[in-house]
Amino acid sequence: MREEIGKIQVQVRRGGPDDGRLVDYEVPLLASQTVLDVVTWIQRNLEPALSYRFACRVGMCGSCAMTVNGRPRWTCRSHVTDVMKDGRIRIEPLRNLPVIKDLACDLSGFFDKWQRAEGAFVPTQTRKDSLAPIAPQEPARQAASAGIECINCAVCYAACDAVEQNPEYLGPAALNRAWTLVNDARDGGNRARLQAVTGPGGCQSCHSQQGCTSHCPNALNPTRSIAGLKQAAARAWLRGEL
Amino acid sequence: MLDFRLYLAQRISAMILAPLVLLHLGVMIYAVQGGLSAEEILGRTRDSLWWGSVYGLFVLAVAVHAAIGLRVIVAEWFGPGKRSLDLLMWLVMLGLLTLGGRAVYAVTLA
Structure with missing residues (x-):
């Protein structure tokens, strides 16, 4: 288990196509942690019903793209420390695509x-x-x-x-x-x-x-x-x- | 919204406009040396096939280029139907042709 080196304040877009809202979570900050790790941690520890999409976790499959602090990117290849602003991260589904639920879009x-x-x-x-x-x-x-x-x-x-x-x-x-x-x-x-x-x-x-x-x-x-x-x-x- | 022929017409009119704008600016800078007078301008342009053709082509290219460009901007900002966009485009084109054509006529043939 990697050592916790701080906390991240995370906002995640939750809800269906028409009732989207940002929900706040506090997640432990770890070394070499990706944004996908953060989403997975929230799903495993705080919000079992959180919907999102991923597969390979190494930048091969292209299924984990989300909007992170306003920019679209692969969450599996985005280190938290590179994208975090003042200890905060906002994670939303990709723009220009209909949302199915939470962070999953209809492609x-x-x-x-x-x-x-x-x-x-x-x-x-x-x-x-x-x-x-x-x-x-x-x-x-x-x-x-x-x-x-x-x-x-x-x-x-x-x-x-x-x-x-x-x-x-x-x-x-x-x-x-x-x-x-x-x-x-x-x-x-x-x-x-x-x-x-x-x-x-x-x-x-x-x-x-x-x-x-x-x-x-x-x-x-x-x-x-x-x-x-x-x-x-x-x-x-x-x-x-x- | 923007079919490919309109896109090509806008690109071709831009290619025509680029050298003409540079020529226009160059002549303006040259013409104001030693003062600017109506006589001097009309002396250069009146009965000149060259300046009549240059500014005639200029007006034509502006009318095509601006009308199609405005069509795209209006389509993206306000999203009206194709018929309204067509009408707007032709009205702008006709308006610019009329105004520009009158100006070219006034300094060359009138």
């Missing part, structure tokens, strides 16, 4: 937008064909690789003011995914994809404010991906494909 709309942005790979070959030769240094492959490490945690989506203002907007994660496929030489779905990402709420709704980029825990740059989509779509429009 179905977020994933539906991946589908709407044609985020699924469209194969052009069969298992009988040989592997497609793709040089790692090709510019298209480099662009795809730059965005491919997204783990769908929805931190960028929660950080995006364009999503907040326009719920129809596909958002940075879905558009980043579309951009990686636009640059995938093996994919055959680009015409439909570029039509999808220029439809209602498409890439043109991005204001390049870079909330997504500054909050992405994987240090990806969705703003750059969206800018790439805008250029690719403009070229497709000139070719009469939109």
